[in-house]
Amino acid sequence: MLEFERDLDELREHIAELERDAGPDPSSQVARELAVLQLELEARTADIFANLTPWQRVQLARHPQRPHTQDYIDRLCSDFTELHGDRRYADDPSVVAGLATFEGRSVIVVGHQKGRSTAENVERNFGMAHPEGYRKALRLFDMAERFGRPVLTFLDTPGASPTLDDEKRGQSWAIAENMARLARLRVPVIVTVIGEGGSGGALALGVGDRVLMLEHTIYSVASPEAAAAIIWRSSDHAEEAAAALGLTAPDLLRAGLIDRVVPEPEGGAHRDFDTAAANLHAELAPMLQELCAQDIDDLVNARYAKFRAMGEHQHIAAV
Amino acid sequence: MAVRRRGGVQGYPDVPVDLWVTCRKCGGMHYRPEFEAALRVCPSCNYHDRLDAAERIALLLDDPECFQEFDADITAADPLQFSRPSGSYVDRVAKARALTSRNEAIVCGVGPLQGRPVALGVMEFGFIAGSMGSATGEKITRLFERALHHRLPVVTVTASGGARQDEGLFALMQMARTTAAAARLGEANLPHICVMADPTLAGVTASFASVADIIVGEPGATIRFAGSRVVQGTLRRRAPVEDHTAEWVLRQGLLDLVVPRRELRETLSRVIGHLAPAQTAAPTPNTAAAVRA
Numbered sequence: 001m002l003e004f005e006r007d008l009d010e011l012r013e014h015i016a017e018l019e020r021d022a023g024p025d026p027s028s029q030v031a032r033e034l035a036v037l038q039l040e041l042e043a044r045t046a047d048i049f050a051n052l053t054p055w056q057r058v059q060l061a062r063h064p065q066r067p068h069t070q071d072y073i074d075r076l077c078s079d080f081t082e083l084h085g086d087r088r089y090a091d092d093p094s095v096v097a098g099l100a101t102f103e104g105r106s107v108i109v110v111g112h113q114k115g116r117s118t119a120e121n122v123e124r125n126f127g128m129a130h131p132e133g134y135r136k137a138l139r140l141f142d143m144a145e146r147f148g149r150p151v152l153t154f155l156d157t158p159g160a161s162p163t164l165d166d167e168k169r170g171q172s173w174a175i176a177e178n179m180a181r182l183a184r185l186r187v188p189v190i191v192t193v194i195g196e197g198g199s200g201g202a203l204a205l206g207v208g209d210r211v212l213m214l215e216h217t218i219y220s221v222a223s224p225e226a227a228a229a230i231i232w233r234s235s236d237h238a239e240e241a242a243a244a245l246g247l248t249a250p251d252l253l254r255a256g257l258i259d260r261v262v263p264e265p266e267g268g269a270h271r272d273f274d275t276a277a278a279n280l281h282a283e284l285a286p287m288l289q290e291l292c293a294q295d296i297d298d299l300v301n302a303r304y305a306k307f308r309a310m311g312e313h314q315h316i317a318a319v
Numbered sequence: 320m321a322v323r324r325r326g327g328v329q330g331y332p333d334v335p336v337d338l339w340v341t342c343r344k345c346g347g348m349h350y351r352p353e354f355e356a357a358l359r360v361c362p363s364c365n366y367h368d369r370l371d372a373a374e375r376i377a378l379l380l381d382d383p384e385c386f387q388e389f390d391a392d393i394t395a396a397d398p399l400q401f402s403r404p405s406g407s408y409v410d411r412v413a414k415a416r417a418l419t420s421r422n423e424a425i426v427c428g429v430g431p432l433q434g435r436p437v438a439l440g441v442m443e444f445g446f447i448a449g450s451m452g453s454a455t456g457e458k459i460t461r462l463f464e465r466a467l468h469h470r471l472p473v474v475t476v477t478a479s480g481g482a483r484q485d486e487g488l489f490a491l492m493q494m495a496r497t498t499a500a501a502a503r504l505g506e507a508n509l510p511h512i513c514v515m516a517d518p519t520l521a522g523v524t525a526s527f528a529s530v531a532d533i534i535v536g537e538p539g540a541t542i543r544f545a546g547s548r549v550v551q552g553t554l555r556r557r558a559p560v561e562d563h564t565a566e567w568v569l570r571q572g573l574l575d576l577v578v579p580r581r582e583l584r585e586t587l588s589r590v591i592g593h594l595a596p597a598q599t600a601a602p603t604p605n606t607a608a609a610v611r612a
Binding site: 168 | 388391392393394395396398399401402403404422452453454456457460482484486487488489490491492493494495496498499500501502503505506521522524525526527528529530543544545546563571572573
C-alpha cells in the first residue's frame with residue numbers, strides 16, 4: 001500500500017468494522033454515522049487524488065495491485081488466444097500478444113505484462129521486455145497488416161531490459177524496427193498507457209494513430225530512476241526527476257504528446273478493475289470504429305504527420 | 320574545437336599543449352601532426368578518436384567546401400523549462416553553442432561523396448553529448464525528407480549519448496519521428512547508410528541509426544543500448560565490464576562491417592554505388608541549392 005493511501009485505508013477499515021458490528025439492520029444513529037464517514041472517505045479520496053504529486057502518480061502507475069495488460073484484455077475482449085514466441089529465439093513472457101475479439105471485431109492485441117507476485121514478476125522480468133518480446137510483437141504487427149486487423153497495444157514497462165544478453169540480441173535494433181514498422185503499418189493502431197510508459201521500451205509498442213493514457217499513469221523519456229542516474233548521477237533523486245520530467249498524463253495531454261486521458265475509478269484503477277476497463281472500453285470502441293472507417297493511405301499519412309509534429313524547436317541566426 | 324585541446328602533457332607545463340595528444344583509450348602520447356595525419360587514429364591501440372562534425376565532413380566529402388549545410392538556424396527550445404543542479408537547459412544549450420559553434424547536435428546538408436551527391440547528417444558530440452532533442456530530431460527528419468524528395472542516398476554519422484533528458488517525452492518522441500522518416504525513405508528504395516562512431520548509445524542506437532540499410536561501425540566505438548550509468552542506477556548492479564565495442568557488436572550480428580577510418584569514404588561510396596539509383600548529374604553548388612530549396 002502506498003503511504004498516501006494509508007489514511008484512506010484506515011478509514012475504509014473503520015467503516016467496514018462499523019458495518020459489520022451493526023449487522024444487517026443498523027440503528028438510525030449508526031446509519032447516520034456511517035453515512036458521514038462514507039462522505040468523509042469520498043471527500044478525502046477526492047482531495048488526495050485531485051492534488052497528486054508527480055511522484056505519487058509514479059507510485060500509482062507502478063502500484064503492484066494495478067490492472068495489467070492481461071486484466072484489461074480479459075475485460076475488454078470477448079475472447080483471447082495468446083500467441084507465443086518470435087520464431088527466432090524464445091518466447092518472452094514480459095510481452096503478451098495474441099488474437100482477440102473487441103466489439104465484435106477481430107483485433108491483434110500486444111502489451112507489456114508485469115507480474116503481481118514476486119515469482120511472477122521474476123518470470124515476466126518486471127515487464128522489461130527482451131528483444132524477443134519486441135520481435136514477437138513485430139511478428140504480430142506483420143500479421144495484423146496481412147490480415148487487415150487493427151492493433152491495440154498496452155504500455156506498462158519500466159523500460160526495455162538492459163542486460164548484456166539483451167545487448168547481444170540487439171535490444172536497440174528490436175526497438176527501432178518495431179517503431180519503423182508501426183509508423184508505416186497499414187492498419188489502425190491504438191496505443192494505451194496503462195501503467196508505466198518507460199522510455200524506448202515503451203515506445204517500441206507506442207507508435208499509433210491514437211495514444212491514450214489512463215489517468216494515473218506516466219510516460220517518460222527514461223524511468224525517474226534512470227533519468228536521475230543520468231542527470232544527478234544517482235537514482236536517489238528519482239522523486240526530483242519525476243517532478244522535472246513532466247511525465248504525468250495531464251502534463252502530456254497539455255504538451256500535445258498524447259490524445260486522451262482516460263479517467264480512473266475513485267482511488268485509482270487498482271481499486272476497481274472493472275470500472276477502469278469499462279472507462280477504457282468507452283474510449284476505445286468509438287475511436288476504433290472511426291479509425292477503421294478511414295482510408296488506409298490517409299490514416300498512415302496522418303500517423304506520420306502526428307509524430308512529425310512532436311517536438312519544439314526554434315530558429316536563430318546560424319552560428 | 321575543444322576536442323583538439325584535450326591532449327596536453329600533465330606535469331610538463333613547458334611542453335606546448337597543442338603539440339602532443341593523449342589517446343583517450345590507451346593513454347599513449349602522440350605527436351599531434353602525426354596523429355592528425357593518421358586521421359586521429361591512435362597508432363598504439365587503433366582507437367578512432369572522436370571527430371567533430373567539421374572534421375568528419377572533411378573526411379567523408381570530396382571537397383568540404385562543396386558541403387551545403389541545411390537548417391543551421393534550427394536550435395533547441397525549452398518545452399519543460401528544465402533545470403539541472405548544474406544549471407538550466409537554456410544555459411547548457413548556450414554553452415554548447417559557444418563550445419561547438421553549432422546550434423544543434425547534428426549538422427545536416429548535401430555534398431559530393433566520390434562524385435555523387437549524398438544527404439549527409441553528422442552528429443556533433445561536443446553539443447550536449449550529441450543528445451537528441453526536438454531540434455535535433457527536426458533536423459534529422461528534414462534530412463530524410465529532403466533526401467526522399469530529391470531521391471538522394473543518406474549517410475548519417477552518429478555520436479550520441481541518446482535522448483536529451485532535458486526535453487522529457489519530447490525527446491523520446493524524436494526516436495519515433497526520426498525512425499518514421501527513415502522508414503519512409505526505405506519505402507522509396509533509397510539507401511540509408513549509418514556510420515556508428517564513438518559513442519552511439521540508447522535513444523540514437525535504438526532509433527533511426529539501427530534501421531539503416533547498412534550499418535558501419537568505427538573501430539573501437541562504444542555502441543550500446545543502455546549506458547553504464549543507467550544500468551547501475553536501475554538494476555542496482557555494476558554495469559557489465561564488456562566493452563560493447565563495434566567489433567563486439569559486429570560479432571553479435573548487428574553491424575554490417577567495421578571499417579578503418581582511412582577506408583571509410585571509399586567504402587561508403589562503393590556500397591552507395593551498389594544500392595543507390597543511377598546517378599546522372601554531377602554535384603554542383605546548384606544541385607545543393609536546389610536541394611535546399
